Amino acid sequence: MEKWNTPKKPRIGIYTMGLKAYWNQFPGLRERLLHYGQFIAEKIAEMDAEVFFYGLADCEEAGESCGEFFNAKNVDLIFAHAGTYVNSSSVLPIHQICKAPVIILNLQPTARIAYDRTPTGEWLAHCGACPVPELSNAFHRSGISCRIINGLLGLDHTPDISLTDENTAARPEAVRAWKEISEWVKAASVKRELSxxxxxxxxxxxxxxxxxxxxxxxxxxxxxxxxxxxxxxxxxxxxxxxxxxxxxxxxxxxxxxxxxxxxxxxxxxxxxxxxxxxxxxxxxxxxxxxxxxxxxxxxxxxxxxxxxxxxxxxxxxxxxxxxxxxxxxxxxxxxxxxxxxxxxxxxxxxxxxxxxxxxxxxxxxxxxxxxxxxxxxxxxxxxxxxxxxxxxxxxxxxxxxxxxxxxxxxxxxxxxxxxxxxxxxxxxxxxxxxxxxxxxxxxxxxxxxxxxxxxxxxxxxxxxxxxxxxxxxxxxxxxxxxxxxxxxxxxxxxxxxxxx
Known part of the structure; x- marks a missing residue:
């Protein structure tokens, strides 16, 4: 039977993290990470959610701005995309300002880097796991709970800038990660509905x-x-x-x-x-x-x-x-x-x-x-x-x-x-x-x-x-x-x- 009341969509905040010093050192890295973040945002939007993608949180000022942005949007849940290494001091202000639950996404774009031809800039696009322990420590000491999803990003294509295969959509590590993400979005819908x-x-x-x-x-x-x-x-x-x-x-x-x-x-x-x-x-x-x-x-x-x-x-x-x-x-x-x-x-x-x-x-x-x-x-x-x-x-x-x-x-x-x-x-x-x-x-x-x-x-x-x-x-x-x-x-x- 058709339900009488129109369901409320959960409001999901997303940002990608990175280190501001990298952008001038490695041309194209910033845009590449934003592409990954936008992919995540678009895929979550397909889950019948309202998505608010801030972009890059790459310094303390950006973190403060990001936290205020999510507060203004009254988000129910935040996905923190670990794009590459970032100082925890850039990310912590987001969650001190906005108290919505946070899930860190450690989603590596490739299953295996091309070892014989990978320079530093290429590697940095695949080292999202690097800051996660630091973030976990900073959150714990600040009284902020977080959950972490590890796996593959799940792209169905390889960006032109990449030196390795990033088509990982069918791999179990990507399927499992996105099932977890989907469940968190559904869980956020319960909070939105009950409010x-x-x-x-x-x-x-x-x-x-x-x-x-x-x-x-x-x-x-x-x-x-x-x-x-x-x-x-x-x-x-x-x-x-x-x-x-x-x-x-x-x-x-x-x-x-x-x-x-x-x-x-x-x-x-x-x-x-x-x-x-x-x-x-x-x-x-x-x-x-x-x-x-x-x-x-x-x-x-x-x-x-x-x-x-x-x-x-x-x-x-x-x-x-x-x-x-x-x-x-x-x-x-x-x-x-x-x-x-x-x-x-x-x-x-x-x-x-x-x-x-x-x-x-x-x-x-x-x-x-x-x-x-x-x-x-x-x-x-x-x-x-x-x-x-x-x-x-x-x-x-x-x-x-x-x-x-x-x-x-x-x-x-x-x-x-x-x-x-x-x-x-x-x-x-x-x-x-x-x-x-x-x-x-x-x-x-x-x-x-x-x-x-x-x-x-x-x-x-x-x-x-x-x-x-x-x-x-x-x-x-x-x-x-x-x-x-x-x-x-x-x-x-x-x-x-x-x-x-």
Missing amino acids: GCRFGFLGNTYNGMLDMYSDFTMVQAQTGAHIEILEMCDLDRMLRQVTEDEVEKKKAEIREFFLISDDKAADPLAQRPTEEQLDWSARVAAAQERLVREYRLDALTYYYHGAPGGAYEKLQSGFIVGHSLLTARGIPCAGEGDLKTCLAMKICDILNTGGSFCEIVTVDYEDGTILLGHDGPFHLAIAKGKPLLRGMGLYHGKQGTGVSVEAKVRTGPITNLACTQTVDGKLKFIITEALSTDGPIMTIGNTQTPVKFKKDPDSYMDEWFAEAPTHHFAMSVGHNAALFEKVCVILGVPCVILDR
Whole structure:
């Protein structure tokens, strides 16, 4: 399904470093290094990013100017291209002035110099590694964190000035380096998206779930996201405005993206939904869409049970289908008032990897898998086949009845992203790569995905539980641990990768 909100492009700063004294000594070297820097800038711009290429930082004055330039452009990330040797005193001011995370690119233009005919000027075009230890030392002593990518530049041609083969685009050292660069750009897009992102908080947190409770100020301070507190009367007001035409359109949308179950489920509580239940789910879904549009929401977490038999109890009974549709539209919805997992789901969705709401369902010791899922909502974009709608006689542990989603994440590599809170009030991410299998699931109207981890279930759970997680997390498709780790670096939020 097409996302409603236009993604924000990350703002990437790039500069090439070199020593000003070289330019008069070795004609053509300055222009050659600028050519390399421009190549990097153009290639990153193809990654759907806004790129701001400063040019050469080759002296202290240029470093100061470069830092101010990046501040003016409000960049999310800086790539520092090590073109040749440079004094660290020329580069350090950039990052003292602009506090954006920095990645040093040590990308050599050639796999091997022509030893028998290489003069000093030619060599200097290939010695980008030379200043990196000095820069690393200066940054460390100045309290500035940096990451370094080593490899080949990856040109698809050889400049006329060169005395050796610089066509290295297909070499693994170039492919690996550019994969790393691409992941950093994607990670920067998460920071850009979360800054000013509007998370709706509808109702309250499930009473007694102490791991779910979140400090809204903490979340905004560490992510830049705004928390919009919503009331059930806000949604009820939207419900009263819904037209019959909107309801019919939602019914058509539901028929397009879901299958309707029959009455053959093992659980008598999970049977074919009635027409009245489907109509109510469509009506509530239309109201949910109105709520998202009026409050310009980018994500939503919710929970409400209401007084038995009350109007709001009936209203919340229609939540799951509409929230699944919203999740597929790029508005991830997390139940039980779990704001932290909603954040994890939003990160997965920004990166186009899904992000389905999960918890432990049960362990299958015969298959060596752990069944992961929830009573909804579900991310339709990562489903194995069409999700199934079942009419629920009750919502276990909650009040009311209604329609729920039964589905599994498609078979293949997955990565779970959990967000928890530490004793000192800091966010923390827990990341695990695993494999979604096509094992059996229960016919109880819940999302369920059998997952095989690298370790046996008990060993994995020993490791997982020791990290003090929340009991929910987001499941994404693909092996994304390296990408998620980069997101954490850029956000300045600690993370741990399990089951390596």
